[in-house]
Amino acid sequence: MTSSTADTIRLRVSRYRPETDSAPHFDEYDVPLRKEWTVLDGLNHVKNEVDTTLSFRWSCRMGICGSCGMTVDGEPKLTCGTFLSDYAPGPVTVEPLANFPVARDLVVDITDFLQKLPRVSPWIIRPDEHRNVEPEVEYLQTPGQLDVYRQFSMCINCMLCYSACPVYGLDPEFIGPAAIALAERYDLDSRDHGTSQRIDVLGAHDGVWACTFVGECTKVCPKHVDPASAIQRYKLKTALHTVKAFLLPRGAR
Amino acid sequence: MSPSGGTPTDLRPYRPRISTWWWTRKRSYIVFVLRELSSVFIAWFVVFLVLLVYAIGQSEAAYRTFLDWASSPWVIALNVLSLVFVLLHTVTWFALTPQAMEVRIDDWKVPGFHILAGQYTGLVVVSLFVLWLVTL
Numbered sequence: 001m002t003s004s005t006a007d008t009i010r011l012r013v014s015r016y017r018p019e020t021d022s023a024p025h026f027d028e029y030d031v032p033l034r035k036e037w038t039v040l041d042g043l044n045h046v047k048n049e050v051d052t053t054l055s056f057r058w059s060c061r062m063g064i065c066g067s068c069g070m071t072v073d074g075e076p077k078l079t080c081g082t083f084l085s086d087y088a089p090g091p092v093t094v095e096p097l098a099n100f101p102v103a104r105d106l107v108v109d110i111t112d113f114l115q116k117l118p119r120v121s122p123w124i125i126r127p128d129e130h131r132n133v134e135p136e137v138e139y140l141q142t143p144g145q146l147d148v149y150r151q152f153s154m155c156i157n158c159m160l161c162y163s164a165c166p167v168y169g170l171d172p173e174f175i176g177p178a179a180i181a182l183a184e185r186y187d188l189d190s191r192d193h194g195t196s197q198r199i200d201v202l203g204a205h206d207g208v209w210a211c212t213f214v215g216e217c218t219k220v221c222p223k224h225v226d227p228a229s230a231i232q233r234y235k236l237k238t239a240l241h242t243v244k245a246f247l248l249p250r251g252a253r
Numbered sequence: 254m255s256p257s258g259g260t261p262t263d264l265r266p267y268r269p270r271i272s273t274w275w276w277t278r279k280r281s282y283i284v285f286v287l288r289e290l291s292s293v294f295i296a297w298f299v300v301f302l303v304l305l306v307y308a309i310g311q312s313e314a315a316y317r318t319f320l321d322w323a324s325s326p327w328v329i330a331l332n333v334l335s336l337v338f339v340l341l342h343t344v345t346w347f348a349l350t351p352q353a354m355e356v357r358i359d360d361w362k363v364p365g366f367h368i369l370a371g372q373y374t375g376l377v378v379v380s381l382f383v384l385w386l387v388t389l
Binding site for chain 1: 265
C-alpha cells in the first residue's frame with residue numbers, strides 16, 4: 001500500500017467480522033481519486049482489486065434503491081451520491097450507519113425498521129372493503145391533491161434519517177422518521193381512508209410524541225422528504241383527534 | 254439471507270453504545286440541546302412573574318422588598334442569562350413553525366416566510382402592548 005498522493009485518496013473503512021472480532025476496527029485503503037468517483041466507487045475498487053473480504057450493500061448506484069447508506073466522515077450519506085473529490089485530500093472515514101446493529105463491516109441490520117413499517121399501514125385503505133383498491137376502477141386525483149402528499153412519497157427507505165436521529169439512538173422503541181413520513185404520505189392521499197387506524201399506532205408513546213424535533217432527519221434525507229415536518233404535523237393531527245374524541249359525539253368526528 | 258444451516262441469531266451483531274456526550278458531536282445537536290434547555294429559563298420567567306404578582310397582591314412593603322431582591326446582582330445576572338435563552342427559544346421555535354404546520358388555501362401552499370412574518374408581527378404587537386401597559 002502506497003501513501004496518499006494527488007491521484008489517490010485514503011479510505012478509512014470500519015471493519016467488523018462477527019466470527020473473530022469483538023468490536024470494529026479501521027482498515028485503510030488508498031483508492032484512485034477521480035473527479036467522477038463516489039465513495040461507493042472507491043469501496044467497489046477495494047472490493048474488486050484490493051480486499052475481497054470487505055462487505056457493504058449497494059445496488060443501483062443512482063440514489064434510487066436506498067441500499068448504500070453509510071456514515072461518511074460522521075454524516076449519514078448515500079455513498080453513491082457522495083463524491084470522493086469533495087473530501088480531498090482525505091482521508092475519508094467510512095463507517096456503517098449509526099443507531100443500527102452492525103452485521104458485518106459496513107452492513108447494518110435493519111430488521112427493526114422492517115418490523116415497524118407495516119405497523120403504520122403504508123398502503124391505501126378504502127372504507128368499504130377488505131381489498132385495498134379495485135383494480136378495474138380509476139381513482140382520479142387532481143394535481144393539487146397529488147401535490148399535498150407527493151414529497152412524502154419520495155422516501156426510498158435508505159435509513160439515513162434513523163441514523164441521524166438521536167431519539168431513535170437513545171430509544172429504539174421510537175417508530176422513527178421514515179415510517180411516520182410514509183404514514184403521513186397515505187393519510188394525505190385523497191383516496192385513502194386509513195387515518196383513524198394509523199392515529200392509534202402513531203399516537204402511542206413510541207409514536208410521534210417520542211420525537212423532540214431535532215430536525216436532523218430532514219437535513220440528511222437525500223430525497224428531500226422532510227420527515228420532521230411529517231412528524232410535527234402528525235402531532236397536531238393526533239392532538240386534534242383527541243380533543244374531538246373528547247368533545248364531539250361519535251358521528252361528528 | 255443466511256447461508257443454509259445458519260440463522261439470523263448466528264449473526265452476533267455489534268451494538269454500538271451511545272455516548273452521554275452524543276450532543277457535542279455536531280453543531281446542530283448542540284443547538285438542539287440548548288433549545289431544549291431554554292425551557293428551564295422560560296419556566297424561571299414564569300416563576301419570577303408569579304412572585305412579582307404575589308408581592309404586589311400582598312402589600313406595598315412586600316412589593317418594595319421584591320424590587321430590592323430583584324435588583325440584587327445575582328438575580329439580574331440570572332435574568333440576563335434567561336433573556337438570552339428566551340430569545341434563543343423564540344427565534345428557534347419560530348424558525349421551526351413553517352415545518353410543523355402547512356397552511357393551504359385551496360391548492361396554494363402559504364410560503365414559510367408568511368408564517369414567520371405573522372409570528373414576528375404578533376411578537377411586536379404583544380411586546381408593544383405590554384410596554385404600553387407597564388409604562389402607563
